[in-house]
Amino acid sequence: MRERLLGQVRARLRRCTIDGDPTAVLAPEALIEVAALLETVSSPAEDLEIAHTAGLLYWVRCLSSNDQRDFSTALDLLAPVYQVRPGMVPDQVQAIFDEHGPGTFETAPLETAPLWTARAVGLLEDAMRAGDPAALDTAIDLFQQAVEVTPVDHPDRVVRLGNLSAALQFRFERRGQADDLNALIDLRHQTVRAAPIDHPDRPMYLVNLSTALRLRFERTGQPDDLDNALTAGRDAVATISTDHPHRAWCLSTLGGALCLQGERTGQLDDLDAAIDVLRQAVRVAPARDPDRPAYLANLSATLQTRFERTGQTDDLNAISDLLRQALELTPADHPNRPAYLATLSNTLCIRYGRTGQPDDLDNALTVGREAVTVTPTDHPHRAWCLSTLGAALRVRFGRTGQPDDLNAISDLLRQALELTPAGHPNRPAYLFDLGATLRIRFERTGQIDDLNTAIDVLQQAVESPPTDHSNRPAYLVNLSVALQTRFERTGRLEDLNAAIKAGQNAVATTPTDHPERAQCLSVLGIALRTRFELTGQIDDLNTAIRTSQDSEETTSTTSTTSAAETTPPP
Template sequence: MDELLRAIRHRVDRFLVTHEPGLLLSREAVAEANALWSATFGGAGEGTVEVAHALGMFAMGRAAVLPDGQDQDDARQAVKLFRMIASHAPELVPEQMRQYIPLGARDVRERYERAAELLRQFEERRDVALLDEAAAVLRSAVDIPADDGARASVLNALGVMLSNRFEHTGDAGSLDEAVTRGREAVVADGGSPLYQSNLGVSLRNRYHHRRDPADLDEAVRCGEAAVRGTGRPQDPAMYRAMLGLTYRARAEHTGDLSDLDRAVDLMRAAVAGSAVDDPDLGKRTTNLTSVLTSRYDLRGNAADLDEAVAVADTWVQRTPVSGPDRAAALGLLASCLEDRHDRTGNRVDIEHGIRAARDAVRASADMDRAEHLSRLERLLRSRFRRYGALADIIAAIETGRQAIALLPTNSPDRAWMNSHLCSALRSLFFVNGRVEDLRASIDAGRAAVAVRSLRSVHDLGHATNLAGALADMAYHTGEPHYADEAIQIMRDTIERTPATDRYRPSRLSNLSNLLQRTRAPHSRSAADEAVRLARDAVGLTDPAAPGLEFHQLALADALLARHAHSASPADLDEAVAAYQHAAGQQSGAPDWRIAAAREWASLAARRGQWAKAVDGYVSAADLLDVAIWPGLDREDRERKLLNVARDLGTGGAASALNAGRAGTAVSLVEAGRAVIWAQLLNSRTDLTRLSAANPQLAVRLDAVRRSMATRSDD
């Protein structure tokens, strides 16, 4: 039988390519088909899907080439055979045959179950072919008569499946069909809240891909209809959560803060309306903390950051220590603490965040451990950037590599994890100058971009990190092709970054820095562009927002690069003012602020403005105690001091003497050493009064002090 099956399949395959009638109409072909039928379906033989499909294709091909009036027997035979396999493998039924195969309730139920099983397999294996097969199974059920109540269910399930497929493949055609099927489901059912909500999700996904605001407006209408039409008690939380995400997307597009307020209200209600054991509670809590953080970025109200941390902490408190959601809750708390630290600079937040992230790793199941390791890597990298402990960046790199090693080779999560590793390796290169680390950073960046191929706006950060590593290599080696590639990537990234995106200012400043260091020395037009980009970055950033100091530094550096061409005093004056603003940015990173103060001082000194130069050097010296964190090892503190305090002693003293301020000259010479000595003396403060007021706290503080002293002497 196997040989006959191969022969029939071979004939059908050749016919589909050549359309030669003799392949199916010859006596030999008919004899082979009859023999296969008899061997499989005749007598005691049992039919198989494979044989029925092969013979069905054979009969369908014959019906297509036989003259009218002679094709009916073969057509009936084809319908009979495809009906036999429709319930078992509906995806094998050709499109042109489906109209002849009516579907009953049992057929629909079986196809639903088959599609659900394929989706379950996809969640385990992440094989997109399984999604394709599930979609094919559901498409095969779409031909239910229009008045059949099951039709709307099939259309809705197919729309959700296709929207899911886009998330994993980036295929825009899947999104378009998802929207079409979703609309058909709503019409077929008369406006089910579930179908309205699912259509809204597909429309929102398409907006993120194509940026058409009409999709967002329709998504809002669908979501509002779903909330108004709620039936079951659990529905309000689900529909409000989905609608909240849509309002957030529209707020990001239009800048309308009333939409963002509506998103917060909806998400609060969704979290409040979710039971402790609701499987979507974690997702809704995460979305609420995210939108609160977004609103803080726009309004600057610290209460939003505090509420985000409180919401995450509440979820931790409601989650049993051994519960399945414990790791996710701890991970969210770690992320919220990280967000608040990044925006306020509170050291306690980053310490608590790292502790929560470590607890999340310990509580995580094997299948989720990579995600939690990656979060820990990000927090360690954040603490290194802010405070400079070498052990943090080394631990971040090792943790990131562990996370990547746990992922399947086809996992889309490898993109952002490799992107994080790219950033961490760049940071290590800045410390040790080893070009091997920079090459590894570029490799990780390329791996990140290769996984996702920049399918959506959310992937642009991967390209930005790669461009940064390429730019570093250009600075280090002087080889222009690295700079050329980095500049092109940055231009493409900025072009695709929405005007309201929170990362747009940083990308503008990064390109400005690259142009002023590689192109501006030889090109006035490049210098002009660098200034324009940096000005745009400053203009897009709230005056009190962290990160403004970085953009002001970029602007000042670009103005200096342009001054080399223009010799305009106005460029120098504006550069000094930008450095001064950057140094005075209270929420800014201390390292950037010190760098700005040093540049302000150096520029003023070159112009013979000694009093202004002294003010700059004194501002830098005053920030040393903030930048040199006493929690660092002695070696890390000394290394960081050498990096951030360079030229304070010599340049500062020379400027002070020229300004007639001998006492200030001595203070600047001793500034770095004074920081270390002051921290050492402060660690030996008498605890008698604290012991009287709070003995337990005094004991804990003494233990911490002893630990720090021990580490400092290593």
């Protein structure tokens, strides 16, 4: 009986350690067999061969399962073996016993942290390569265990916090769970606090904190998160040496936060400051820096934001040039390549709207399709790529009027929304685009279901945070137009009143120098005049007249300050 059970347990160990089959030791049958083996002796210490074999099985199990019970059982069984022949136990177990002596451990000692970390790194690499969600979750649990056994003042704690935060960020990017983002920010605060002021990697920890805070701001719109992201970014730039290889990264991160501030406040000075910092990042980045394409793309994104405010053609041309440079430096299988392609597609669409050059539209569709084709179905940028291709098709629809394009746009945006969880910063834009598309299709087909759905999704876009986003006026004015359209179809006064309220909110939230303000005023004026004609309320007529006059003055002012005042609808 003893020999047969020893052979069975050893066979399982060989299948796991030699053949790479962890189920051999994780299966319930493995526990049944090792329990039967241990029952053949009154105490494992009386038979070191049994203690060694059983202890190894539990040890190999704990390496795969991260189960504290397996860990404790393995050390209990291997302790008598260590006392007689220390070299027979695994190296990590010997290190633990050398430091603490053999005995029972209710919690894992510090010496196990490298073990958990090494196992976690391998699992994280598997998850990043193959998209294995179970491997990712186990890796995070192991990184967490390594942190938990490491004292607050231990010199390796900073690195272990960094490992855990990197894994959490990867999972957040894949799943978009707010709990992961909150935990990530807490960890990065801990990392900054744990690093001495003169720690060589402190600027990087500050940059990581700034990035996480920006991500949460983009989801929730909480001003404190953006303010803290700016503070961390500025501290990183201030503390990193001018010749540090990561200085460009620090500058680019700060520039991205400044761009968000410009979007939030609508102040051109904030955008100009962001562009200056991002240009510094590109300038100081070595030519062979693998992150150089990202710096070029970040600069192009901020120029895009400024172009949307000013309509300056020079910014638009610079965006195209920067993105082409980024693509030339980016390998075909790089995970950022789809984003660069999608952004270039969007830029070419906008330039087509300015110049009418057919090549720009054709190229926009080509790179937009490439972006969708090369993006894996579980890639965090896939929804954005789908939306961008939809935008290029919408531009072509405006040129050709082909109904098939409208149907394709609707399908693409619905796919994008299926991939985008509630609270994601891009979800309002996808809702807006779908609503605008369905409203146009209603105008073509007269299908009231399209109009009703358009109003529903536009209302969702308006109600999505943050409520002070720079795109909110566009959402409101399009909702107002859709509600006016339904009023014309049904005669429901509730729709007209809601249209006026949305138009008033659009005007109230649009800066006086914004190129879209004239459109907001015009839409509101039409709704007010319609209600006057229905109810005879003189206040509506007076307000409509003032609104129309303001619209004409706004149009006159913007036409003298910009070569083109209105960007194409997103």
